[in-house]
Amino acid sequence: MAVHLTLDNENLASTYDEVSNTQFNNGSILIQKLEVEPGDSVLDIGSGTGRLGRHVISVIGQSGNFVGIDPLGERIKIANEKNQYANAVFQIGNAEDLSSIPDNSFDVVYLNAVFHWVLNKEVALQEIFRVLKLGGKVGITTGAKELSSFSGVKLITDNVLKRDPYNKIVRLEDSTQNQHGLTTTALIQLLAGAGLTVKDVQIKEIKRSYPTASDVTKFIEASSFGNFLNHVPESLRDKAKVDIEIELEKQRTKDGITFSGYTIFAVAKKQ
Ligand SMILES: C[S@@+](CC[C@H](N)C(=O)[O-])C[C@H]1O[C@@H](n2cnc3c(N)ncnc32)[C@H](O)[C@@H]1O
Numbered sequence: 001m002a003v004h005l006t007l008d009n010e011n012l013a014s015t016y017d018e019v020s021n022t023q024f025n026n027g028s029i030l031i032q033k034l035e036v037e038p039g040d041s042v043l044d045i046g047s048g049t050g051r052l053g054r055h056v057i058s059v060i061g062q063s064g065n066f067v068g069i070d071p072l073g074e075r076i077k078i079a080n081e082k083n084q085y086a087n088a089v090f091q092i093g094n095a096e097d098l099s100s101i102p103d104n105s106f107d108v109v110y111l112n113a114v115f116h117w118v119l120n121k122e123v124a125l126q127e128i129f130r131v132l133k134l135g136g137k138v139g140i141t142t143g144a145k146e147l148s149s150f151s152g153v154k155l156i157t158d159n160v161l162k163r164d165p166y167n168k169i170v171r172l173e174d175s176t177q178n179q180h181g182l183t184t185t186a187l188i189q190l191l192a193g194a195g196l197t198v199k200d201v202q203i204k205e206i207k208r209s210y211p212t213a214s215d216v217t218k219f220i221e222a223s224s225f226g227n228f229l230n231h232v233p234e235s236l237r238d239k240a241k242v243d244i245e246i247e248l249e250k251q252r253t254k255d256g257i258t259f260s261g262y263t264i265f266a267v268a269k270k271q
Contacts, residue, residue, distance in 0.1 A: 003069050003117050003176055007226025010147050013074035016222035017049035017082075019215075022208050023223070026141045026263055027052035029110035033200060033267050034139040036060060040107040043131065045095045045115030045124075051077025057088045067101075068092030074226055095124035101131045110139040112222070116181045118196040125194035132270040138196060144203050144262040145181040152259025153216065156247045157229075166232065167239060174231040176224070184264050196268035209256040213248035215259055217241055 007130065038044060038061040044053045047068030057066050064224070066088035070076050074159065076091045079090035090140070093100070095118045109128050119122050128138050148154050161170045172178065182190070184203060191198050220228045232240050248257050 003119060004227055004230065005178060007230075008072045008074050010074050011076055011220045012226055013049060013072065015218060016075070017051055017078055019219045019222055020048070020051060023048075023208060024051050024055070024111045025264070026204075026206065027110075027221045028055060028109060029204075030112055030139045030141050030265055030267075031056055031059065034108050034137050034267060036108055036154060038100075039106065041065040041133075042067070042268060043101070043106045043109040043130070045080055045109060045111045046070055046084055046117065047071075048075045050082055050243055051091055052076075052112055053079065053088070053090065054082065056084075058086075062087060065237070066105075067091070075225075083201065084244070085245075092124050096119075096120045096127065098127040098131050103130050104133045105131050107133055107136050111137070112139075113139050115140050115187070116145075116154070116177065119180065121182070121190055122193070125196070129194050129196060129270055134228055134270060137199070137267055137269050140187065140190075140191075140264070140266045142180055142187065142264055143177070144184050144264045145160040145177075145186075145195065146183040147203070147262035149179065151261035152251065153220065153248075153261070156245055156251075156259075160240060160243045161232065163243075165214040166236060170232050170237070172231075175229065176227050181265060186265055187264060191266065191268040195270070197271050198268045200265070200267040203262050205260050207260040209253075209258045211256050213245035213257055215258075216248050217245055 040060045042056055047053045047070045053068045068090040071094045076090050076092050157174050178188050188198055222229050251257050
């Protein structure tokens with residue numbers, strides 16, 4: 001299934017800003033790996049509501065320069081409302097078209113929890129290579145597709161969709177994750193194919209806990225900007241969500257509904 005950029009709304013966008021702790025924590029690790037410094041010029045591709053961007057702006061300080069782009073207007077609106085810095089700007093844009101940005105302009109470009117959504121990854125990396133300064137770095141966090149069958153929520157979702165009545169209509173391979181996610185090997189190949197030198201690749205198990213099953217689905221809906229279950233016909237989507245929440249509830253531990261997944265942290269350099 002194609003990724004839809006038209007399903008987002010104000011509610012999903014503001015929910016994302018509140019519930020995206022996991023992305024923020026992963027992003028903070030990525031920023032450390034990229035060794036972002038005061039004075040750096042940084043491009044955040046798929047900035048969303050700007051939560052990680054606000055952290056990066058505080059790292060680069062007033063002598064730095066920050067641009068955040070995202071295709072979703074509702075998210076850029078929140079990012080701009082919360083931005084208090086004159087040397088930072090959030091604007092509508094997407095990874096595959098950085099034509100408004102001159103060559104060799106950024107020390108650091110990053111995509112935190114974004115690359116699996118990007119439809120034309122080769123073009124996006126060509127563009128990133130072009131806008132990076134010589135010696136500049138790109139950082140990416142994204143799910144490790146080769147380990148997605150060990151990811152709690154995906155496993156539960158797929159198991160529910162393998163049951164009646166879904167199994168007659170839904171093709172698991174049509175989920176956006178299956179269609180657009182990528183393996184660690186594929187990511188390394190894409191980075192190298194774009195002329196970048198891969199410096200560091202790590203896969204980390206990331207654990208999350210939520211008070212209720214509906215908090216889990218609320219998080220997934222907000223972070224997928226309305227694309228959760230879009231491979232399920234609309235008439236069955238609400239029922240599927242309820243069935244998934246029933247299965248999630250069975251995972252309850254004393255810490256709440258707990259599950260884990262595997263995230264790739266990759267850093268590459270233009271040299
Ligand atoms: C899970 S959110 C991550 C937001 C933010 N990077 C963070 O760390 O919280 C995924 C974001 O990717 C953006 N996105 C999807 N397709 C994109 C594309 N082709 N180019 C740039 N951003 C894209 C979405 O609009 C969404 O805001």
